[in-house]
Amino acid sequence: MSLAATLKSHLPYLRRYARALTGSQKSGDAFVKATLEAIVTEPQSLDQNIAPRVELYKIFHRIWETANVDTGDVDYVGDTESGQNRLRKIAPISRQILLLTALEGFSTEEVAKIADVGVNSINGLLEDAITDIDKEIRSDVLIIEDEALISMELEQIVAGLGHNVCGTAITHKEALIAAEKNKPGLVLADIQLADGSSGIDAVKDILEKFSVPVIFITAFPERLLTGERPEPTFLITKPFQPNAIRAAISQALFFTTETQDA
Incomplete structure (x- = not known):
């Protein structure tokens, strides 16, 4: 099997991780592009003793830690810092470990290889991330x-994190009514809704009225991670683990707080 074919199936999920890590589709995709360029330039550097997905994320992390990637983003801090320094401030290693385990489902051993940590x-880094969430x-929500x-x-996960569920909806129409009644600080949205309407369309209509971070939940994330159009920054796969939701909520609100503090 060719290198391209081996890596192709893993790219949508690397894009998802990169966007959750950076809080931006533009930034995340810039780091993924740099990762692929590094692989194409030096394919012989790939470690054949490591699973392809683990090796792909490991190379991404090497780029993340060492490369001066021009993401073109000035979204979150609004100052003159370089993009790399800015991103390191808003994505400490503890949060990287949390996303790798909870969102991407890597084992402890795999995470250690990817992030180059013992x-x-x-476990200590995960505890640090959870402390940050608290x-x-x-x-x-x-x-x-x-x-x-x-x-x-x-609802139980949201309440367990100390947040308030300000409304629930099962259709596009109900979502708009709920958002207008109680303006949310975060939206968790399924893609397919009860009456056949689209959760994506509901979110688009909500975002036309006010800005709010959104986490999409779907059984088919690869359909929304093609790299061909504007895509979600935060995306959870069904069936999901509670910690994946917790990690995504934490990261989405973390970037919102950074924006407000800027």
Whole structure:
């Protein structure tokens, strides 16, 4: 199997991780592009003893830590710092470890290889990330989800983090009404809704009224991560682990706080 074919199936998920890490589609895609360029330039540097997905993320992290990648973003801090320094401030190693384990599903051993940290330090770094989450400002969350059990689980996760569920909706129309009634600070949205309407369209209409971070939830993330059009910054795969939701909520609100503090 060719190198391109080997890596192709993993790229949508690397894009997802990169965007969650940077808080921006533009920044995330810039780092993924730099990663692929490094692989094409030096294919012989790939470690054949490591699973291709792990090696791909490992190279991404090497680029993340060492390369001066021009992301073109000035979204979050609004100062004259370089993009790399800015991104390092808003994505400490503890959050990287949390996203790799909770969002991407890597094992402790795989994370140690990817992030080049000791296996024994992983748990401590995860505890640091969770401590950061506990310190975050609480927010009002709108849940757009047509499956009752999933909606209830999301409500429990949101409440467990100390946030307030300000509304729930199962259709496009209900979502708009709920958002207008209680302006949310965060939206969790399914892609397909109860009446056949689109969660994506509902979110687009909400965003026309006011700016709010959004986390999409879908069973088919690769359909939204093609690199061919504007795509979600935060995307969760169904069925999801509770820690994946917690990590995504934390990261989305973390960037919102950075923007407000800038």
